[in-house]
Amino acid sequence: MRRRNELTEEEMKIIKKTISDDEAFDLFFRDCYLRNLRPATIEYYKNEFHAAKKFISIPLVECEQKGIEELILQSKKVMKITTINTRLRALRAFYNYLNKNKLIEKNPMKNIKLLRDRQKTIETLDNKEIEALIRVLRKKKTFIGFRDEVVLLVFLDTGVRLSELIGIEVDDVRDNKIIIRKTKNLFERIVYLSDTTQEQLKRYLMIRGYVETNKLFINRDNKELKPHSIQTSFSKYGKEAKISKRVSPHTFRHTMAKRMIMAGVDAFSLMTILGHSDMTITKRYVNLWGPDIEQKHKQYGALKGLKL
The missing domain is CATH 1.10.443.10 (Intergrase catalytic core)
Structure with a gap:
């Protein structure tokens, strides 16, 4: 039986140079340290990436826009809007870095916007x-x-x-x-x-x-x-x-x-x-x-x- 000329998506993945989540994290956090980000900011990124992996069944580096949308839909069932937006900001920073450095082909956060939330009155003391x-x-x-x-x-x-x-x-x-x-x-x-x-x-x-x-x-x-x-x-x-x-x-x-x-x-x-x-x-x-x-x-x- 003669082979098809075009490679399937699975075959293309084999050919493509891929990066693992751990390798991506190492590079991202190295960049954070080089930019002298606050320890609290770096810890925030680590916590949010760890939490996001519970909602995304595949490696974060392989995630596409639909995966982020699914994360949002699942998160809305158990989280406040402000918490979801906090997670989305962390993921945006991560994917922007990977995309800018050509470590991923497409940025899954490119068309994802933060969720609209009601502006609450901030409490103050009299x-x-x-x-x-x-x-x-x-x-x-x-x-x-x-x-x-x-x-x-x-x-x-x-x-x-x-x-x-x-x-x-x-x-x-x-x-x-x-x-x-x-x-x-x-x-x-x-x-x-x-x-x-x-x-x-x-x-x-x-x-x-x-x-x-x-x-x-x-x-x-x-x-x-x-x-x-x-x-x-x-x-x-x-x-x-x-x-x-x-x-x-x-x-x-x-x-x-x-x-x-x-x-x-x-x-x-x-x-x-x-x-x-x-x-x-x-x-x-x-x-x-x-x-x-x-x-x-x-x-x-x-x-x-x-x-x-």
Whole structure:
């Protein structure tokens, strides 16, 4: 029997130079290290790739657009839209790298868009809730309680991220400002402290004293403070203060942003203070506080004062 002239898809796969998932991962993460991506970003990629393989039955390097679409459909049954989009961003970075370096013929993410999701109002704390948190901390009369009061003041004064706060060293504190070195976008920036925070920080440094680590905030064993410890503690303080909202470092960052906006700070200055890479997220902050915008409209609306 005479052979067909054209090769089948299976035969073409044998001829084609292929790369395994492990080889692709090695190359991708090597590139991540060369670009000096944050360890947290690299860990995020690793976790998302591992999770994606549970939904895709073939090697990721062999996946086509239909495979990604099937992943989305299956994921929607068990995940929130934000979680799916987080996974899609990781896969997009992976396939873009492979396609750019000609390690795969087609990019399965080329025509895949992030899923539309409703923009939720970001929760922030009001004056009474902040004061209730401070009261809970002051009742403790412990080193940890006072340390966390200062941590709260720094969060609310500067809007720093949790990872940035953990990275602050004693030498980074300069009178009314702190140099933030461990930033998300690798650009150092300066944040400023109110008189209240300055005074409490000075008292904290006196009580802290000299310890082996140069990190500003330490635990009861005089060791470097861990992010999880701060998150867990403030969640517990929120419950003690009978605050129904989520109490977390991210909530403090949003609260700071809102208070600055309502005080009249311009978006560009806020972007610089918060360390945003572009104006996109800052604009979202400006547009999010519905009830406050409504109040401003009532106060300053164009028709106010007209006798019509």
